Amino acid sequence: MKFIDKIAKHDKRKLFYAFEFFPPKTDQGFENLVARIGRMVGLNPLAISVTWGAGGSTKDRSLDLAALTQLEYGVDTILHLTCTNMVQGSVDSALRAAKERGVENILALRGDPPRGKEHWEPTDPRFQHGVDLVRYIKTTPEFAHFCVGVAAYPDGHPDRDTDEDGELEYLKQKVDAGADFIVTQLFYDIDNFLRWYGKVRAKGITVPIIPGIMPIQTYASFLRMTKLCATRVPASLMHDLMPIRHDDQKVKDYGVKLAVDMIRQMQRGGIEGIHFCTLNLERSVTRVLESLGLAGNIPTLANRLIADIPSPPERTVTPHTAADQATKELVSAPHPEPDAGKGEINSAVDWDDFPNGRFGDFKSPAYGETDRWGSSALQSNLAPSHWGHPRTLDDLTTMFLRYLHSKIPTTPFSATPLSPESLMIFPHLEKLTRRGWWTVGSQPAVNGVPSTDDVVGWGPKGGYVYQKCFVEFLVEEEDVRRIVDKVQKEGGGWINYFAGNAKGELLTNVPEGGRNAVTWGVFPGQEIAQTTIIEKESFLSWKDEAFSIWSEWASYYPPDSPERTLLEDVRDRRWLVSLVHHDYVDPAALWTFLFKGANPLL
Numbered sequence: 001m002k003f004i005d006k007i008a009k010h011d012k013r014k015l016f017y018a019f020e021f022f023p024p025k026t027d028q029g030f031e032n033l034v035a036r037i038g039r040m041v042g043l044n045p046l047a048i049s050v051t052w053g054a055g056g057s058t059k060d061r062s063l064d065l066a067a068l069t070q071l072e073y074g075v076d077t078i079l080h081l082t083c084t085n086m087v088q089g090s091v092d093s094a095l096r097a098a099k100e101r102g103v104e105n106i107l108a109l110r111g112d113p114p115r116g117k118e119h120w121e122p123t124d125p126r127f128q129h130g131v132d133l134v135r136y137i138k139t140t141p142e143f144a145h146f147c148v149g150v151a152a153y154p155d156g157h158p159d160r161d162t163d164e165d166g167e168l169e170y171l172k173q174k175v176d177a178g179a180d181f182i183v184t185q186l187f188y189d190i191d192n193f194l195r196w197y198g199k200v201r202a203k204g205i206t207v208p209i210i211p212g213i214m215p216i217q218t219y220a221s222f223l224r225m226t227k228l229c230a231t232r233v234p235a236s237l238m239h240d241l242m243p244i245r246h247d248d249q250k251v252k253d254y255g256v257k258l259a260v261d262m263i264r265q266m267q268r269g270g271i272e273g274i275h276f277c278t279l280n281l282e283r284s285v286t287r288v289l290e291s292l293g294l295a296g297n298i299p300t301l302a303n304r305l306i307a308d309i310p311s312p313p314e315r316t317v318t319p320h321t322a323a324d325q326a327t328k329e330l331v332s333a334p335h336p337e338p339d340a341g342k343g344e345i346n347s348a349v350d351w352d353d354f355p356n357g358r359f360g361d362f363k364s365p366a367y368g369e370t371d372r373w374g375s376s377a378l379q380s381n382l383a384p385s386h387w388g389h390p391r392t393l394d395d396l397t398t399m400f401l402r403y404l405h406s407k408i409p410t411t412p413f414s415a416t417p418l419s420p421e422s423l424m425i426f427p428h429l430e431k432l433t434r435r436g437w438w439t440v441g442s443q444p445a446v447n448g449v450p451s452t453d454d455v456v457g458w459g460p461k462g463g464y465v466y467q468k469c470f471v472e473f474l475v476e477e478e479d480v481r482r483i484v485d486k487v488q489k490e491g492g493g494w495i496n497y498f499a500g501n502a503k504g505e506l507l508t509n510v511p512e513g514g515r516n517a518v519t520w521g522v523f524p525g526q527e528i529a530q531t532t533i534i535e536k537e538s539f540l541s542w543k544d545e546a547f548s549i550w551s552e553w554a555s556y557y558p559p560d561s562p563e564r565t566l567l568e569d570v571r572d573r574r575w576l577v578s579l580v581h582h583d584y585v586d587p588a589a590l591w592t593f594l595f596k597g598a599n600p601l602l
Contacts, residue, residue: 001104002104002147002180003181004208006076007208012272014294015263015267015292015294016046017046017273018047018276019043020275020277021037021050021278022051023061024061026537026541033065038073043294046273050065052082063098063101066079066101066103070103071102076104078106080107081095081108083110083130091127098146104147105147105148106148107148108133108148108174109130109150110129129170130151131177138177138178147181149180150179151183154189154193154196155229155231164199168200171200171205175205181207182207182209184211186212186213187211187212188232189233190265197271210275211266212277216251216252216258217255217281218248224416240254246451246452247461248458248460252284255284256284259288263288276288386409386410389557389563390567393436395566401430413549422443425442425469425591428471429442429471432594433473437474438473438474439471440546441472442469443470444467445584445586446465446467446584447584447587449465450463450464451464453465458521460524462523463521463524465519465520465521466521468580468582469587469589469591470518470580470590471578479601483497483499483577483601487509490597494581495579495590496509496516496534496582497510497577497580498534500543502572510536514535516534516580517530517531517532517533518532518580542576550570554571579594
């Protein structure tokens with residue numbers, strides 16, 4: 001059924017809501033997400049929306065998830081669809097595939113902005129902006145039946161310098177082209193939203209406006225998402241968060257209360273529906289709806305959530321990024337065995353209750369968190385101007401060194417400045433990088449530091465956290481062979497490694513099914529929480545992403561240019577290496593192994 005028709009028929013006395021999910025990167029995560037959606041449909045959402053990766057990178061998984069949602073659970077799906085940087089004909093292909101699967105609703109998005117008039121970028125010339133996609137769908141007989149939604153930005157578009165009136169004009173153009181409803185980017189300044197909402201209506205835009213709400217999960221993920229989306233953060237909100245930022249459960253509880261308060265204010269302001277960005281998690285959304293009296297009769301789950309039983313928090317280290325590590329990004333807890341779901345802590349509802357990332361549990365439905373609007377690793381506001389125009393390997397080494405020395409704020413692999421945690425091992429990272437072993441990830445060894453520590457702390461108060469040292473870098477194949485040889489001869493069983501390249505080759509001494517927990521915490525009243533996990537599936541997922549970044553960066557330059565030739569050569573020749581040292585008691589253990597011994601690597 002068309003979403004606009006369902007909105008028209010809903011009981012105006014009750015709030016309607018939709019849940020947004022993204023396709024996990026792994027098969028196990030996908031299967032577990034389908035099960036999670038099966039539980040969450042008991043909350044009676046009006047629809048479920050499924051995101052679309054940049055350039056169609058998640059096309060198959062997005063379409064499969066949309067089809068399963070409708071076929072298995074009978075809930076109408078809104079499929080996100082980006083139009084820029086898509087190969088010729090891919091929009092038609094996606095729309096036909098959606099139609100074949102019974103999907104009737106599309107959220108038409110621009111996605112990554114087109115890169116000027118660079119003739120070498122294989123984009124579909126029909127689509128430069130979101131309005132082009134709306135107009136095309138609505139004027140093409142084969143696709144005109146789709147109900148089409150569009151995006152809006154109450155806090156301003158993160159990639160454009162256009163003022164608010166200009167943004168409203170863009171929005172009006174999309175509605176005039178045939179858009180049936182509007183979904184907003186996330187926001188937290190409710191007063192500004194209500195002011196903006198009034199201006200939209202005064203502009204003559206009458207279609208339903210559905211605010212995007214993302215309950216705060218952790219302080220670190222909140223910082224990252226608000227930076228990515230250029231979201232306004234009220235001073236009062238930061239004032240509330242700062243005293244509790246190191247207690248992840250309190251932050252989550254605050255996020256639920258804030259979302260409830262915002263929704264109630266919006267209802268008083270005339271808003272009839274909400275679009276929840278779930279991050280593929282269920283607990284916070286359930287608690288919000290329960291607090292609003294909308295959760296209905298959810299067996300077992302509701303009773304347990306009302307009791308506020310704490311779940312084991314888990315974080316991921318996304319090294320070299322301040323936002324992700326400012327207060328230690330939390331991620332998924334260990335995946336329970338099939339018969340382990342009877343316990344309160346290990347239940348399927350909250351075993352991965354906190355947002356996860358690169359080295360979370362690959363079985364988690366939330367594994368591989370992505371931007372909502374289909375942007376890629378190279379955001380338009382991170383254009384490569386401050387990375388220079390690399391034409392030699394030394395140019396790339398210089399770029400990575402400038403990043404380590406905080407002379408540039410980002411690299412293609414790190415969207416925010418160097419984290420305070422990385423500064424703890426700065427001399428070692430600098431030594432590797434100067435020799436052309438470009439570091440893209442790391443964490444220091446930590447042995448029983450209080451969970452409230454400003455740099456490495458995470459989780460509730462009264463706990464202690466631990467870390468094994470690891471480092472990731474990009475090297476030539478010859479160096480990979482040297483590393484493997486040294487591990488075999490001098491590692492003494494203390495070193496695990498993964499090494500992979502763009503061709504799909506993989507070298508490792510981790511046994512099949514092996515899982516290295518490199519970060520864990522001990523907290524009052526809880527089981528030990530293993531939070532950062534490095535294993536084959538997560539490494540391969542990150543490896544593929546890392547080499548795709550080289551390809552995307554190369555595409556900024558013309559064919560046969562020195563820059564493009566260099567970047568593509570690096571992509572084809574280099575290997576991504578991950579080294580973990582299991583002696584977390586000795587903070588120098590990994591660096592001693594690398595730089596000393598019978599055969600120092602550097």
